[in-house]
Amino acid sequence: MKLNRRIFMGSSAAAMASLSSPAVLADGHGKPRVVVIGGGAGGATVAKYLAKDSKGEIDVTLVEPTRTYFTCFFSNLYLGGFKDIDDLGHTYGTLAAKYGINVVHDWAVNVDRDSKTVTLAGGSKLPYDKLVLSPGIDFVEGAVEGWSIAAQNAMPHAYKGGSQTELLKAQVMAMPEGGTFAMVAPPNPYRCPPGPYERISMVAHVLKANNPTAKIIVADPKDKFSKQALFQEGWANHYAGMVDWIGSDFGGGNVSVDPNAMTITIDGEETKVDACNVIPAMKAGRIAELAGVTDGNWAPVNAADMSTKADADVYVLGDSSQQGDMPKSGFSANSQAKVCANAVRGALTGSKVFPAKFSNTCWSLIDTDDGVKVGATYEATDEKIAKVDGFISATGEDSATRKATYEESEGWYAGITADMFG
Numbered sequence: 248m249k250l251n252r253r254i255f256m257g258s259s260a261a262a263m264a265s266l267s268s269p270a271v272l273a274d275g276h277g278k279p280r281v282v283v284i285g286g287g288a289g290g291a292t293v294a295k296y297l298a299k300d301s302k303g304e305i306d307v308t309l310v311e312p313t314r315t316y317f318t319c320f321f322s323n324l325y326l327g328g329f330k331d332i333d334d335l336g337h338t339y340g341t342l343a344a345k346y347g348i349n350v351v352h353d354w355a356v357n358v359d360r361d362s363k364t365v366t367l368a369g370g371s372k373l374p375y376d377k378l379v380l381s382p383g384i385d386f387v388e389g390a391v392e393g394w395s396i397a398a399q400n401a402m403p404h405a406y407k408g409g410s411q412t413e414l415l416k417a418q419v420m421a422m423p424e425g426g427t428f429a430m431v432a433p434p435n436p437y438r439c440p441p442g443p444y445e446r447i448s449m450v451a452h453v454l455k456a457n458n459p460t461a462k463i464i465v466a467d468p469k470d471k472f473s474k475q476a477l478f479q480e481g482w483a484n485h486y487a488g489m490v491d492w493i494g495s496d497f498g499g500g501n502v503s504v505d506p507n508a509m510t511i512t513i514d515g516e517e518t519k520v521d522a523c524n525v526i527p528a529m530k531a532g533r534i535a536e537l538a539g540v541t542d543g544n545w546a547p548v549n550a551a552d553m554s555t556k557a558d559a560d561v562y563v564l565g566d567s568s569q570q571g572d573m574p575k576s577g578f579s580a581n582s583q584a585k586v587c588a589n590a591v592r593g594a595l596t597g598s599k600v601f602p603a604k605f606s607n608t609c610w611s612l613i614d615t616d617d618g619v620k621v622g623a624t625y626e627a628t629d630e631k632i633a634k635v636d637g638f639i640s641a642t643g644e645d646s647a648t649r650k651a652t653y654e655e656s657e658g659w660y661a662g663i664t665a666d667m668f669g
């Protein structure tokens with residue numbers, strides 16, 4: 248079945264099937280105020296649903312520094328030549344004009360949970376009744392020996408959307424004939440579990456066409472990875488002999504890089520590389536740490552409404568949250584945002600709150616029309632967001648199934664971006 252926008256949104260609405268008791272608003276200053284930090288998959292969605300469904304009863308402010316959000320989702324397809332960079336960019340005009348969201352293009356630099364205010368880089372302060380954080384990820388300093396954020400131009404991470412992805416693509420295209428592309432893959436947990444391996448597939452796809460004697464090395468601190476059998480089957484079928492994946496059993500976790508010399512050393516063996524994609528260990532976006540709602544890495548949340556364990560008036564969505572079984576994906580963040588919007592609106596206006604239900608699917612493209620997927624549904628338990636049931640593409644599937652899976656992913660991309668920004 249092709250997943251189109253209507254089906255995508257309809258299934259989310261259907262997930263909110265029954266009612267629970269309304270909460271009470273305690274508010275001494277007119278309309279309740281919600282501040283959302285981060286205008287990505289979690290933040291744009293929660294802001295939109297809060298504003299749309301409350302029909303003006305809640306003041307919603309969305310703080311996001313960039314005027315155009317470039318999705319990480321489908322950024323690998325840009326690397327592979329299947330999408331243009333402009334296909335990935337989305338703006339906030341409709342959220343402001345259609346839903347009345349106060350969109351502020353600035354960085355949030357501090358959160359004072361006692362006075363319930365957010366400070367912006369520009370100096371102004373935003374008071375809130377409820378605060379939602381969806382700031383994505385930051386990198387753990389010193390996670391890869393020899394690499395720091397100062398080296399991101401020589402060895403891009405391309406794990407935040409936009410210019411980093413363009414830089415990595417330019418470096419791949421500039422590789423000399425027969426050159427070497429290296430990736431340092433991240434340890435769990437990290438944003439988009441299949442992302443590094445879809446990226447390898449897409450880099451292999453462009454190299455096969457433009458530079459067929461080039462080589463790809465992956466140094467991986469893990470001994471297994473998402474959709475591994477599917478990717479390895481695809482690499483063998485489409486890119487035979489090109490990809491050398493070195494897992495932790497073979498020293499893949501014992502890695503250092505030298506961005507000046509453009510070398511990578513894996514388990515003591517140094518290799519000169521022509522392009523190097525370093526994806527370090529990750530943690531919650533820095534503002535979550537500054538708000539004091541993380542455990543040092545991620546922000547533990549309650550599954551029923553995504554409120555933090557540290558503060559019932561502060562919610563964390565998406566990659567920054569530590570919620571249980573859901574992978575860190577755009578689909579997950581969007582799904583969590585709808586649950587959170589419903590719960591926050593209920594808490595502030597007394598509207599009906601529905602039981603939390605979540606879903607996720609991660610599609611990956613291995614080669615032209617060779618799409619695979621993995622997904623699951625989830626529910627809220629007292630401890631966590633818990634997996635209910637799941638599915639995964641099979642190895643050896645016929646080409647019509649794989650093509651249909653790819654087309655489904657295109658429908659999903661159109662649906663989620665319209666759901667976030669339309």
Ligand SMILES: Cc1cc2nc3c(=O)[nH]c(=O)nc-3n(C[C@H](O)[C@H](O)[C@H](O)COP(=O)(O)OP(=O)(O)OC[C@H]3O[C@@H](n4cnc5c(N)ncnc54)[C@H](O)[C@@H]3O)c2cc1C
Binds near residue numbers: 290382439565576
């Ligand atoms: C290569 C790659 C491929 C991927 N493919 C897929 C896919 O196919 N499907 C899928 O579902 N997911 C995919 N993902 C994962 C997906 O991009 C993330 O999981 C998703 O974007 C998480 O949403 P979020 O709201 O947590 O963070 P983001 O979408 O990253 O949004 C965070 C926003 O917060 C803003 N921000 C950060 N700090 C501050 C601050 N202090 N003040 C104000 N704003 C701030 C940032 O500018 C950013 O816009 C992929 C990721 C990568 C890297």
